[in-house]
Amino acid sequence: MLLLPATVTMEDARDALGMLEQALKREPEGDIVIDASGLQQFDTALIALLLECERLAQAWGKRMSVRHMPPKLASLAKLYGVDGLLQLEASAAAV
Structure with a gap:
């Protein structure tokens, strides 16, 4: 499972992508799960x-797939019409 950083905004998205890209390469074949439970601040x-x-x-x-997403992330994905492209699973608190 890969963890998203606490903050992903325009200012630090490039660094976060680089980190995730390296982690994705190292993951074995099959399913990759990104854990969004630590997200505290993010934008589009x-x-x-x-x-x-x-x-x-x-x-x-x-x-x-993305697990433990904050409700705001689900709302953004739906707003932009990409919720069907991303495998998003809501956090238990958001359900």
């Missing part, structure tokens, strides 16, 4: 970051 850059991670995972023959 997180949606772009997750879409890029999904694209990379598919290119490497892997499947990706």
